Amino acid sequence: MATGRTHRPATRSRGIPEATVARLPLYLRALTALSERSVPTVSSEELATAAGVNSAKLRKDFSYLGSYGTRGVGYDVEYLVYQISRELGLTQDWPVAIVGIGNLGAALANYGGFASRGFRVAALIDADPAMAGTPVAGIPVQHTDDLDRIISDNGVSIGVITTPPGAAQQVCDRLVAAGVTSILNFAPTVLSVPEGVDVRKVDLSIELQILAFHEQRKAGEDASGADEGAPPMRATPNGRKGPDGDMPAVMPA
Amino acid sequence: MATGRTHRPATRSRGIPEATVARLPLYLRALTALSERSVPTVSSEELATAAGVNSAKLRKDFSYLGSYGTRGVGYDVEYLVYQISRELGLTQDWPVAIVGIGNLGAALANYGGFASRGFRVAALIDADPAMAGTPVAGIPVQHTDDLDRIISDNGVSIGVITTPPGAAQQVCDRLVAAGVTSILNFAPTVLSVPEGVDVRKVDLSIELQILAFHEQRKAGEDASGADEGAPPMRATPNGRKGPDGDMPAVMPA
């Protein structure tokens, strides 16, 4: 991801492991659903199933937050929703700016899940002058030239980059210069950021390639035999790219 | 994620660790860029920097694929591009079906990164009869009723779900029944799938919440002080069962 150190390097946050933090939103979602159905309490087993995790893992995760359960009973849903929300910082308002209002940027602007939990689309920014003023999802698009001011005026600390890959690093630099310290990057690029800035990436292409890898293996297993699952042979000693490993003829590019 | 066992459980694929597989696309991207600039070879150090990882990690990753480098020189770019592409199964064509053609689904259909590496949008499917026939990104939308046939006819083994959360599980079940064995899920739901089916999820909301957590910590650290990561104040004292914790007043929902 980012060259300038990606996540929290070592500094194990508040004693809460990164892996646990990543699961808290999952628990929160399941708990919110229970809350809407007015379910008063849940056992770790039930909640774990709903969140798709192991119950022991869930209990250990919660133990990092404190002892919020009651033995023999389970966890109080409302109480837990609040505790997790607070821990995640969802009890406050997070103005978010989306830069790059193409298909994806527009889709995100319209995405309901945004507004739901403390996140508010505070600004839409695009480099195309023709888009300036055009409302997307009810919010007028502003021009990149004003990026600095927009970020400052709205107190934006979280930026979302949905620009083409070529523009991503530049936009990132400008966001950081303007005061943004957390970036969600949808552009297929490795962003380089200074220490103290968090970058998370969402990369469709990578996800598909990972699926393709497993898919290929599944297919290869059937045709057990010699080949594939086990890549035939590696390059041959000698001659550069030769004899056996063979060279690419055409590449998917 | 999935109840029915998510990824490859134990069966360490072909000896290639999951973490390594997840990084291969990253290397491939960096290598492709080098290839386009006609760079003949790269050292692990250079490539690692370009991919945003540690050089030792990169070398170890490559060692799982075989010994494709030359000591004292580095790696042959073209050769490595080919080897990784082959390992990821990118030398073959992967027809993909997108189910749920709303803002996000349409954005993905238009996304260029799709077609680039062996992936081809073979079908767009939506439950809205009004959309049937309407072309999106040059591909006519088909109705959910024909899902089975569409998947079979096109030999689709990878499905992308961009429906509202309520419809996700049902769509997932139908995809799996039709023969899909890999699913990329954009709906904020925990999907339950049978053994042998891989599910990867992309969840915008979760990513933002993780960023918010770290953002909150950063803000809290400045205001060092006694309390907490240092959320100003928590809800009102008193209330429910909180010796300390206290209860929620209003929740972001």
Place this chain on the structure above:
DNA sequence: ATGCCTTTGTGAACGCGTGCACAAAGATTG
């Protein structure tokens, strides 16, 4: 050929994350 210099490939140590299994804690029933 010989020696030097660069870069790979990997053995070994370490730390994080996961899951088991159980003791402690509280509710509940008689």
Place this chain on the structure above:
DNA sequence: CAATCTTTGTGCACGCGTTCACAAAGGCAT
């Protein structure tokens, strides 16, 4: 109030992933 039953919280062990550090390998100059 005592016995029983349920469910939490966690000590412990194990395995994966990361990183260091270095020997082996190959190119290149002399």
